[in-house]
Amino acid sequence: MALPLLPLSDDFAVALGLKKSDPPGGDIPEGQEFTRWRIVRMFMFQNEETPGEHQDMVWARFCAEYLPATVDRLLNHLPVPWDADESIYHERDMKSADDFAACNPWLEMLVQIQNTLYLGKYLRSNKPIAAEGKRLAQVLAERVAAVGTRWDAKIRTASTNQEREFYKDTAAKAVQLLATVCTHFINERDRTRVISKETQVKLAMIPGVWGKRYEDQFLGDVSERMIWFMAGFGDEMFNQMRRMYKNWEVCGLESCQVRKGLKACGKCQTARYVSCIIFL
Incomplete structure (x- = not known):
């Protein structure tokens, strides 16, 4: 697979198996999931090195074209990885079905775009193309519950600080995405309709x-958010976060802080800008 110097939204889609490469020959075979994961992470790192406006463009276009397919793949069509390098502890450990389901390239992509306007719009939408979004919190919660005890043991018994931080970061990503998705359903008074009581x-x-042990650390923060959500607490905090995710109060351009006279983008009807002729 020839790697682009500056990955765009279509490059992420090809790497994630959501789109066929053009020209042919650049697709990652199913099963080579750790190879896929490495490439997706490399693309993310490359994108982080670009100006903020470029990053926003890549994520916005990816969401516009591939967000439903990403969620569908995460929920319904996860492949079985067979290319784990047994000498690398995290590939050896993360190759099991439960672990890979709880953290994988498609989940990492959703973590990457979770603060965009488009994930919230997708989750709130009643259109058929967004139907899987209503299941997302439940499935993510089931998967974290299935591996949480094992990941906690890995964190506590890790032989090196690098290994310990890997598992803390892995757990934090899974819980953070779950908490973000739940935030968009804060107006649901019966939280068991978002995540079942069981x-x-x-x-x-x-x-x-994790909330107690890692207080004042990122894993502790996102864990506390989940406890508050399930307990029905923190509505004011969650509503503030939901407004932030919508980003309706400030111009959508990263370099612009104008808060008045904003108009919805003529294409996506989601982002708001000082001028309606500016599109991502």
Whole structure:
């Protein structure tokens, strides 16, 4: 696979198996999932090195074209990885079905774009193309509950600080995305319609432990958010976060802080700008 110097939204889609490469020959075979993961992470790193406006353009275009397919792949069509390097602890450990389901390239992509306007719009949409978004919190919660105890043991017994931080970061990504998705359903008074009571019971112990043990650390922060959500607390905080995700109060251009006279983008009807003729 020839790698682009400056990956765009279509390059991410090809790497994630959501689009066929053009010209042919650049697709990653199914099963080579750790190869896929490395490439997606490299693309993310490359994109982070570009100006903010370029990053926004890449993520916006990816969401516009590939967000539903990303969620569908994450929920319904996860491949089985067979190319794990047994000498690398995290590839050796993350190749199991439960671990790979809880953290994988498609989940990392959603983590990357979770603060964009488009994820929230997708989750709130009642259109058929967005139907899987209503299941996302439940499935993510089930997967974190399935691996949380094992990941916690890995964190506590890691032989090196690098290994410990890897598992903390992996856990934080999974819980953070779950908390972000739940934030968009904060107006649902019956939280069991977002995450079933049975799953909440299985899940609660894990973020409860992490929230206390890693207080003032990122894993602790996102774990506390999940505890508050399931307990029905923190509505003011969640509503503030939801407004931030919508980003309706400030111009959508990163370099612009204008808050008055904003108009919806004529293409996506989601982002708002000082001038309606500016498009991402």
